[in-house]
Amino acid sequence: MNRFENMNAFVRVVEAGSISAAADRMDVAKSMVSRRLKELEEHLGVELFHRTTRQMNLTDSGRAFYQQSVRILADILEAEYATSQFYGALRGSLKIALPLSFGLMHLGPAINEFVQAHPEITFDLDFNDRQVDILTEGFDLAIRIASLSDSSLIARRLAPIQAIMCASPAYLEHMGEPQSPEELISHRCLVYNLISNFENWNLYDTQGQLVKTKIMPYLKASNGEFLRDAAVDGLGIILMPTFILHKEIESGALKPLLTEYKPSPLAAYAIYPQTRHLSQRVRAFVEFLIKRFEGLPYWDLCLKNLNNASENSIK
Numbered sequence: 001m002n003r004f005e006n007m008n009a010f011v012r013v014v015e016a017g018s019i020s021a022a023a024d025r026m027d028v029a030k031s032m033v034s035r036r037l038k039e040l041e042e043h044l045g046v047e048l049f050h051r052t053t054r055q056m057n058l059t060d061s062g063r064a065f066y067q068q069s070v071r072i073l074a075d076i077l078e079a080e081y082a083t084s085q086f087y088g089a090l091r092g093s094l095k096i097a098l099p100l101s102f103g104l105m106h107l108g109p110a111i112n113e114f115v116q117a118h119p120e121i122t123f124d125l126d127f128n129d130r131q132v133d134i135l136t137e138g139f140d141l142a143i144r145i146a147s148l149s150d151s152s153l154i155a156r157r158l159a160p161i162q163a164i165m166c167a168s169p170a171y172l173e174h175m176g177e178p179q180s181p182e183e184l185i186s187h188r189c190l191v192y193n194l195i196s197n198f199e200n201w202n203l204y205d206t207q208g209q210l211v212k213t214k215i216m217p218y219l220k221a222s223n224g225e226f227l228r229d230a231a232v233d234g235l236g237i238i239l240m241p242t243f244i245l246h247k248e249i250e251s252g253a254l255k256p257l258l259t260e261y262k263p264s265p266l267a268a269y270a271i272y273p274q275t276r277h278l279s280q281r282v283r284a285f286v287e288f289l290i291k292r293f294e295g296l297p298y299w300d301l302c303l304k305n306l307n308n309a310s311e312n313s314i315k
Contacts, residue, residue, distance in 0.1 A: 005036060006037070007069045008073060010036070010065070011069050011073060012025060014062075044065070047062070049062055064136070066138075067136075067137065068138070075092075077091060091281070092121060092122075093122045093140075094122070094124070094281060095125075095138060095139050096123065096124070096139060096140060096142065097126045097128065097132040097134070097142035098127050098143045099143060101129075101243075102243055106299070110289060110292050114285060114288050118281075118284070126139075129222065134271070135273055143269070143270055144268070145161050145241070146269065147264065148269055154271065155269040156286050158268040158289050159267065159268045160267050161241050162241065163241045163242070164240070164242055164249070164256050165237060165238070166240070168231060168234045171188075171237070177257065181203055181213040182213070184214075184215050185216060187237050188219075188237065189215040189217055189236055190217075190220075190221075190231055192221065193221060194222050198220070200213060201213045202263060206260050219235060219236060224240050228245055242300050243297070246298075246299040246301070
């Protein structure tokens with residue numbers, strides 16, 4: 001039994017949707033593909049497909065084995081290229097989980113640049129704010145914005161993430177500007193509802209003391225860009241990362257508030273399991289992101305300009 005060929009046939013069947021379609025793509029007899037699947041299932045001692053007269057659907061075991069097989073085959077391909085005449089050219093696939101707003105706004109352009117430099121790498125991107133299980137769902141790595149404490153993961157820091165409180169000039173003219181965190185309870189607050197305890201904004205003063213601030217959510221949503229636009233339209237006060245708000249702050253569409261109070265700082269990380277062999281393509285991509293985002297992030301220039309303006313006004 002050739003395990004590699006059987007695994008490859010299994011992956012081809014899954015991706016083609018049927019044994020016949022896979023056989024056509026592989027330019028082999030349908031009976032050969034069927035035989036390879038049978039050998040594989042007998043070797044594993046499980047059924048990989050639920051078979052009916054009309055379709056084949058993966059079993060839970062088959063789904064898990066497919067995710068691992070795709071990864072293994074990609075690693076084998078990379079190993080072959082690394083020892084061949086094509087040494088130095090990155091090839092294979094990368095399956096990555098990315099946060100929605102940060103992924104689209106800032107990682108998307110970086111990925112496009114990486115693709116242009118390494119056209120033999122194919123990407124499978126999942127833009128979603130949910131926390132994925134990297135191993136179970138077959139991801140090579142994930143980008144997360146968090147304060148990480150999970151020791152089962154290796155994390156490479158990409159960039160600092162700061163949040164700031166803002167509102168539109170129109171809202172402040174109508175409702176007044178809060179002078180302390182305690183006054184927020186009487187204001188309309190626009191909140192991101194995918195975090196726990198979103199009815200409280202935990203802020204730290206200039207001495208590092210925690211100020212637990214109770215708010216009354218006026219509008220709740222699971223997308224930061226939607227909440228940003230609502231704040232620009234004058235619907236309320238928002239507390240969001242600068243990577244979402246920086247253009248509106250720079251243009252004056254949003255005015256920073258209570259800037260001496262800040263939430264706990266976070267960071268963007270590239271993470272992968274300790275048990276996972278880090279392939280050359282994953283390593284190259286992570287190092288590319290670290291290099292691209294090193295130093296002060298461009299989305300935090302609005303804070304630097306804000307601080308400079310404050311210092312000049314004091315002088």
